[in-house]
Amino acid sequence: MTSVDIDYYRAFDDNDECGITEREILGRGRNIQQFDDSMVALVETRVRQSGILEQLERWAAEDSKGEGMGGRPAMISYRALLTALLLLAHEGAPMHMTRAALVLQHRLPPKSRELLDLPEVPAAFAQHIPTTRRWFTNTIRAFGRLKNLMDPYPQELYTAKTYTQILEILQNHDEKRAAKYKARLDEYTRLFIRMTFMAQPRSVRRATKKLDVSFDQTYIGTPTTKGYSRKNLASKAKAERDANFGELSPGPVDAFAGFHVKSGKGERVDNQKGDVDQTAPGRGEWADYDWGWVANLAVRVDSEQPGSKRFPSLVVAASLSIPNMEVAEEAALLLESAATLGLAPGIADADKQYWANAKPFRLLQPALKTGFTPSTDYRSDRVGVKGGQHGALFVEGDPYCPGTPSPLLNATPDRLGDVIDVRTYRARIEERKAFQLHVKEKAKVAGGKVILRCPALGPSPTVTCPLREMMVSAAKKARPEVEPETLEEEFLDTICKKHSAAFDLTEMRAPQQAFDYGTEEWETFHDHARNTVESENQQLKASGDEDIATAGRRRVRGITAAQILVTLLIVNHNLRKIAAFLSDQEIERARTTPRIQILRRRDRVWANRYTKTTGDGDLSIPRRRRTSSSTTTPPDQRDQLALTPMRT
Structure with missing residues (x-):
């Protein structure tokens, strides 16, 4: 040194x-x-x-169990x-x-x-x-x-458990109590999110009369990462008992979490209450699994003007749940929570995991009861004709006349199979609308059924049919016609014999949608809705702001603690989005507002020999260049003018 x-x-x-x-x-x-x-x-x-x-x-x-001594x-x-x-x-x-x-x-x-x-x-x-x-x-x-x-899953969370202890925790779990406290936990989240929604100016909140949403799930990490498989939990607990609890390695801590399929060949499932989740990493299986929870999020979107940014895309409902369990039920709870924000329920968009996968009684029926209308893509095995009622055919969410031409019924399967191009597909979808059954009465009868009638009947028929010849002569314009050879009297059903029939649309494998499936209007909104919710997921999980997926930012263990803290992070996210939206409005207003240029005093009061300008004496008048004095002022007066102050 x-x-x-x-x-x-x-x-x-x-x-x-x-x-x-x-x-x-x-x-x-x-x-x-x-x-x-x-x-x-x-x-x-x-x-x-x-x-x-x-x-x-x-x-x-x-x-409280009653009055106590206090403390x-x-x-x-x-x-x-x-x-x-x-x-x-x-x-x-x-x-x-x-x-x-x-x-x-x-x-x-x-x-x-x-x-x-x-x-x-x-x-x-x-x-x-x-x-x-x-x-x-x-x-x-x-x-x-x-x-x-508000803890639906009470357990000791400070030490690692053996598989026997995990099994005992699951066996002693009180489902009735869990439902009560889960409702409390979701109410806690709903109240805080509603507060952020009401923090918007009234004009922004009510930019539309209806509340359209897009919902999805995203992974949330746990402070402890060691998990267990429910499908072999009993066998592992038995092995521990047979070993007399010798030298056992530390096991999982949290009994109420699950494996989330992140990528690979693993399949995401939707188990109902009471089912045992079998999702777990397997030997030789190429898949990426994460141990933790999932956040269920519903985000506000715009079905009237997709992508117009008339309001900020806020999270309007949220909850946490165990992966692969009751996915449809959690979505239905999101819609119920969003419906309490003071706007009429509108369209609810989701990916194939929800509307196209869940049975009607799990999601579709509760959503319709709440007031939301589905919007979704369909699985490839649920397009084309899939069942029907009273002779009508169910095709991608809508009931059609039994005489509808086959190329129109099979338009979507043909497009998915590259038999036809997009232009032809759109044309067939538009032509198929004429064969769709008409609603006779807007009011629904008991049981949630709807009164429908043949498209060749009523004050505004859209097709002509040989069975309804009385309407053919009254037609004022050309309409698609039902081919006579497709109608055989012995096979006719209620929709062809009577004026109307009661349909239970919730029985369709592909639920009825707000927009006609496959049309440009449907595609525009669906893309906007999916992109919006995916963007919100990424913003909430991005490092530097809320980062809700990183367990290191919230070290308290358990799904209840996680939802309490994630809710507050979503609150901050919504408030930031509102502030940024209002800031963008102010920037746009300043950019588009005409500016009044103020003259400098030397230009307003004195003649300037360099710029060849003279004062105007009014601050509100924009600067203008006067005609050169060399062409309007004699040379002998020019110098004198430059030295003479202009008095106001």
Whole structure:
């Protein structure tokens, strides 16, 4: 080491300003800069406006087993805890309980501490160790009380379990209690998301009269990554018992999670309640699995003007669930939650995992009851003619006349098989509309059935049929005709013999859609809806902002804790989207508003010999270049004019 290096290190050692400060020690190297009082007040107001505090009080009273001896009041209230967590979400910090405790202990000014009813922190530095531990302990306890009010899957989450213990947890699980507390957990999420939706200006919220949504699932990681297979859980538990619990390797921690098929040959399934999920990595299987949960998200889209950006694409409903379990039921709950936002239910778009896969009683019937109309793509095995009622044929969500020409009925299978091109396909879809049955009455009869009639009947028939010859002579324009050879009297059914029939459209394998499947209108909206929800998924999972998929940003274990924190991250995401949307509006307004150029004083008052301009005396008049003085002013007067001030 040279003498220069020795002098440098000696100077560094003697410089106390470069050492670790007392404030850094208090925060253990983390940021403990205080929040502004106005920001704390704003976040606290949003917590109260959500209505969750009153709901938590009702749930606590409901769970109370009666009057007790009372006890010491909690140092940290639900209001203070949720405010601290939302402040962390706002600044993009990890949602850790240690950081929430630091917010409550160090980062709130006196006025904000008074607002949240928090005690003062001792100023003595010597007391920082026990004080910090006490604040952390009280923060953890406050979060535990909050979680216990809405935890459908209670279990010990601090230690690894044997397979026998996991099996016992699943066997002792109370399904009735789980349904009650799952409803509470979803209500917590609904109230917070509704608060963000109502934070929009009225004109933005009601840019459309109906609420159109697109929903999907996305993977959410767990703090513990070791999982188990439910299909061989019993055999592994038996092997443990036979081994008399000898040297057992640490097993999974969370019993209520599952394997999510990320990519590869693995198939995503939708098990109903009571089914055992068989999804698990297998030997020699080429597939990528992740152990964790899935977030069910519904995002607002625009069916009237797809892609017009009349409002921000907010998350309007959300929940967390176990992968491969009750996918359709979770979607139905999303639609019920979205229907409470004050707008009439509109169109609900989804991929093939939902409408095209779930049985009607699981998703379609609850959605129709809520008021939403499906929009989806179909699986290749569910296009073309798939069943029917009363003689009518069910084709891709719509009932058609039995005399519809075969090329029209098989248009979609022919397109998927490259038998016809897109232009021919669209033409056949448009021609097929004429053979679709007509709705006789908009009102539905008991049981959810609809009254339909032959397309050759009614005040506005769209086809002519030999069986309805009375309408042929009354036709004022040419219409498609049903071929007589396709109609045999002995095979005629109700739709051809009577004026109308009652149809149960929920029995169709391909549900009826808002737009005619395969048309350009359907494709435009479906692409817009799918792109929007996929974009929201990526934004929520992108690093740097909410990053909801990374378990390291929320280390508290269990699906309930995850949903509590993910909900607050979605709240922050929605608020950011609203602010960005309003900012874009202001930028566009400033860009399109005509500007009034203000003249400089020297141009307004004095004659300028260089620019050949003279003053006009009015600040609101735009600058204009006058005619050169060389052509209008005699040479002997030009210099005198340049030196003469123009008085206003």
